[in-house]
Amino acid sequence: MxxxxxxxxxMIAHSFSDPxxxxxxxMHGATYSVDVEIRATALGPHHVVMDIGALxxxxxxxxxxxxxxxxxEHPAFPGRTSTTERVAEHVAALLADDLAKLPAGEAPPPGATLRVLVRESPxxxxxFERAL
Known part of the structure; x- marks a missing residue:
């Protein structure tokens, strides 16, 4: 692999409605560190998973x-539901949509997966993980 x-x-601000x-x-603030990984069983035509700069x-x-x-106030998190898991899911959805628009030779190889890790602290x- x-x-x-x-x-x-x-850097974000948010609160939660659930007691x-x-x-x-x-209301509180957070600085999230976000790590993204794309995993593939094979390399693309340029012998890479994809261009690191494009990712x-x-x-x-x-x-x-x-x-x-x-x-x-963000529409992706109705009812003050912006948990770290939901933030990771949202970022993964945006990334998957963006990567799907890349030309075949620049996109991750077929069958690749995407993993988004959001760190609240060290x-x-x-x-959140999903197929691309």
Missing amino acids: FLLGVSDHI FFGPATR RAALRRALDTLDYRNLD SAYAG
């Missing part, structure tokens, strides 16, 4: 939709 990964970060989250029901640019485009935003993270 081959893999290609890139990282970036975002399960205790003090996090109040970095796609990640930045996805993160720009969240960076410096109050996620309580010791806590959540993620």
Whole structure:
């Protein structure tokens, strides 16, 4: 299995409506470190999973939709549901849509998978994986 990964970060504000989250029901900020991996069983025509610069640019485009935003007001997280897992799922969906628009020779090989890992701190993270 081959893999290609890139990282970036975002700063957000949010709160949760569910009392399960205790003090996090109040507005608070977070700086998320976001790691993305594409895994493929074979390399593409250029002997890579895909161009690393193209993946970095796609990640930045996805993160720009969240960076410096109050996620309580973001349509992707109705009812104040912007858990780390949901953020990872949202970023994965944006990335998958973006990567699907690449020409065949530039896109990840058929059967590739995408993994998005969102770190809330050096010791806590959540993620989402999906097929491309």
